[in-house]
Amino acid sequence: MKRVLVVLTVLLFAGSLAFAAGGKKYRLFQDPKFTGLSYFELCAQGGEQAAKELGDDFVYTGSPEADVQKQVQSLQSVVAQKPDAIIVSAIDLNAVAPPLRKARSMGIKVVSYDADTAVDARDFFVNQMSYEGAARAMLDCALLDAPEGGEIAFIAASPTSPNHMAHIRIMTELTKTEAKYKVFKPVATQFAQDDEAKSIDVAINLMQAYPNLKVIISSSAVSAPAAARAIETIGKVGKVFATGVALPSSIKSYLKDGSEKAFFIWDPSKLGYLASYVAHYALDGSLKNQEGFKFTAGSLGEFTVGKDGEIVYGKPLFFTPDNIDQYNF
Amino acid sequence: MNGFARKFRWELFVAGMVILAGVWATFLSPYFLNAGQLLYASGNFIFTGILGFGLMAIIVTGEIDLSLPSTLAVCTVLLAKFSMFSLPLWLAVPFIFVVGAILGAINGFLVARIRLPALAVTLGTMGAYRGFAFIIGSEVGYTGFNDTYLWLGAGTIGKTQIPIQLAVFVLAAAVFVVLMHFSTFGRRCFAVGNNMRAVEYSGINVVRVKMAAYVIGGLTAALGAWIFIGQYGSARGDNANGVILGVITSVVLGGVDINGGSGTIVGVILSIIFLWTLRSGMGLANITGEVQELIIGVLLIASILISNLSRLRLAYGKRQKGKSKVVDLGRDV
Amino acid sequence: MIGTASGTRSIAQGLADRISRNSLRLRLVSVFISFLVLFVVFSFTSRNFFNFQNLKVIAFNASLLTIVACAEAIVVITRNLDVSVGSIIGLAGYFVAKYATAFPHSGVMIIVVGVALGAVLGILNGLSVAYGGIPSIVATLGTLAIFRGITIIIGRGIEVPSGNLPRWMIKGADLEILNVPFVIILAFVVVLILAFLLANMPIFRRAYAVGSNPGAAVFYGLRSNRVVLFAYTVCGALVGLAAFLYVSRVGTITVNLGRGWELTALAAVVIGGVSISGGSGNIVGVLLGALILSTIDNGLVLARAPEFWRMFIQGCAIVGAILLDATIERRIQTIFTRRRA
Secondary structure, eight states, X not given: OHHHHHHHHHHHHHHHHHHHHTTSOOEEEEEOSOSSXXXXXXXXXXXXXXXXXXXOEEEEOOOSSOOHHHHHXXXXXXXXXXXXXXXXXXXXXXXXXXXXXXXXXTTOEXXXXXXXXXXXXOSEEEESSOHHHHHXXXXXXXXXXXXXXXXXXXXESOTTOHHHHHHHHHHHHHHHHOXXXXXXXXXXXXXXXXXXXHHHHHHHHHHHHOTTEEEXXXXXXXXXXXXXXXXXXXXXXXXXXXXXXXXXXXHHHHHHTTSOOXXXXXXXXXXXXXXXXXXXHHHHTOOOOOTTOEEEOGGGOEEEBOGGGEEEOOOOEEEOTTTGGGOOO | OOHHHHHTHHHHHHHHXXXXXXXXXXXXXXXXXXHHHHHHHTHHHHHHHHHHHHHHHHHHTTOOOTTHHHHHHHHHHHHHHHHHTTOOHHHHHHHHHHHHHHHHHHHHIIIIISXXXXXXXXXXXXXXXXXXXXXXHOSSXXXXXXXXXXXXXHOBSTTSSOBHHHHHHHHHHHHHHHHHHSSHHHHHHHHHHHOHHHHHHTTOOHHHHHHHHXXXXXXXXXXXXXXXXXXXXXXXXXXXXXXHHHHHHHHHHTTOOTTSSOOOHHHHHHHXXXXXXXXXXXXXXXXXXXXXXXXXXXXXXXXXXXXXXXHHHHHHHHHHTTOOOOOOOSSOO | OHHHHHHHHHHHXXXXXXXXXXXXXXXXXXXXXXXXXXXXXXXXXXXXSSSHHHHHHHXXXXXXXXXXXXXXXXXXXXXXXXXXXXXXXXXXXXXXXXXXXXXXXXXXXXXXXXXXXXXXXXXXXXXXXXXXXXXXXXXXXXXXXXXXXXXXXXXXXXXXXXXXXXXXXXXHHHOEETTEEHHHHHHHHHHHHHHHHHHHOHHHHHHHHHHHOHHHHHHHTOOHHHHXXXXXXXXXXXXXXXXXXXXXXXXXXXXXXXXXXXXXXXXXXXXXXXXXXXXXXXXXXXXXXXXXXXXXXXHHHHTTOOHHHHHHHHXXXXXXXXXXXXXXXXXXXXXXXXXXX
């Protein structure tokens, strides 16, 4: 009986907290690297859903081009509208900092997601996977493709995408330090600006330059499926594998016909959902920027604040031919 | 229509569009008509505007230069190098102006002296200079500028909210108005654009005029670079990438004939303000980027169509009234 | 005396005629020589360069660009520009992808849809330039924005994954006949057909005339408006075909497809010796131009050169090609005028 009472009280308390949190209506603005990419559209959907649960207004805005200056202009425009919080995925972590710093000085909360900004330009960073977690995930996928190891190459968006470059750096390190990854030898890094045709050309040229290449790893959700396509085009299915970050819909056919074995990603809509919650809690003061601080984000569960305000979502989804049918995004 | 109105028909048209745009923008978003906001957002048009002045001079002589934004990028990464080695501003700035002039001169040499087609050549130098900027700057950007470098682009005049770059823009505009419309050089530019052969025969050194125009273009790119780093705080090889089409749009919308020989700086200024008003208003109303571009594309075509239609109607009108048959070769009758 | 003089003059005339007829071919030769030089250089910088497989790759990567560049060349010959080709690829390509997903069994219709939509967009360009009196660079700048905007609006951020496209499209793009990829053969066929048409079909000959001297063309009664409209339509249709091939090749389609292709196409056109002021140019040169660009790309990756050197070298290649072109042209001119006794 006592236990039931305790549970009831806790529930009531949590419920009232949620109610209090949802009391004030905030305006949340989400600005991705660029619009028009499924991945970011899904993040927006999640963000909007969270905002609805919290009773906030949600605006999705941004430029359709992957251009640094356009994102800065977009952010300046957002700041001028005096939102309560800005949720942003940065193309270039330092270039977007000035308008964000201005925003923070005006009392606007800044939450970065997917791709971080300069640390002093934002209050929190919702990282989909810790950089190390993502690096390990991609290498694990590569191991599924080619357990015997071999030469690997990386395709990233650009040298200034912080997450891609961090992944590559850590992956390179891991192949030197950890026993199970030592079978891999990184030979090259190329850039494809998140463009599909360029990714294919780059992948093909890579396979030409390194005839013993085994795996092409890409942190960019545009380049990973493109690399798979390139392998198919050039007729090296089964000799070279592609892996990395990709939306399930874009690599479903490759997993089904057996040309590829594993990819991974996190659920973008859940990432966006979490970002909205973080923004809201930052606004109403219930979220403190202290290492170790725990909070609950709606239906996603509990999260802990890490170093420098980084919150890791950390729930990777691995796609293999066996489970690909479960996912429809 | 009296003489003034007829001569500046296009400029008045654009001025009218500016007012319309302002009204529309205010209607679109309550945040627009706010002095602080307007001043803060003015940065978005200033460095492209300055590039527009330089490009206008080149276009008036009948040529074109696609490589101005790439020259700007070379200058920004050079400024980054200077800042990296903690060199003072008064060394850095003259240096980039010299570099800008040299890059402009290379274009001028190839186009005016060797007489290569401008569009093709500057297509090449656009890539070459951009690549050069990357080679100097490497792939990673530089953001650690010390404050003296950022002053021009980021600072405000005294205690007011007026950005220094706005003052620079006004100054540059004044200089260009005098240069293009009240100086011998300016007159020569228009003459060359109108009829190069005739100017040649009249003893004026056409090569020198075009060369000067290209050098001026390079100088505006250098100035733009200095403002750019203040505005964005970062320097990288891909700075101002893709800006050239927007600059051409603003110059053409300003009434400058793409084939050379006519146009006014005032027209360019007005069209820059018009485009910026539109973009700001739409941005504040969270109209997505592609819709903004679409609207501007439609406006670009529509405005020239309307102007052409009215000119055609004038020509046809005269013919119907029984006056002598006029073959409309595309000039004002 | 008189006999000898007129005799000399007629010999000079004959020589001059032959040189001017061959001048175009000479320019082609210069482009070809540049191509060979590149080959030699890259063969030394990487041992993986000069083998059948890699040459196949170079040709493959160049084939799409060739078709788009040929389309652009037709417009350039009339002394106009089309900077909206990237957006035409976008709109037509996205449409093809969506159509193929919705009606996977319509077979050839998918190709027809792409080409037809491309042609329609080309007509819009042509109308603005020829009949609207808008300078081509301005008109196509406008349509670049308009077409891209429409693409993004109807796309609403949704990708078309390659798995949704009918298998024959994907397989067709990879198809090889006698070890040569089908796409390369297709590009070759397009170039050959165009070369033939440009040399023989009246309306294409008129395109050269219009580009060479638009004022005179009007007075000559060449109906330059129709010729220009035709040029833009053909350009759009070819780009629509390229869009279909692009979709088949790339598979996963986003709304940003084709961005930036206009500048690369122009570069190929210019390197290929087609005069930007219109009136002259050989389609085979355009093919070589596309191959040169693709070779540079491939060679630099094989030589492990950093990414941004590519941009620098491509830019220098364009300037170099134009310089070479102009030098040869002037050489011919001086020989021509000196011989005239």
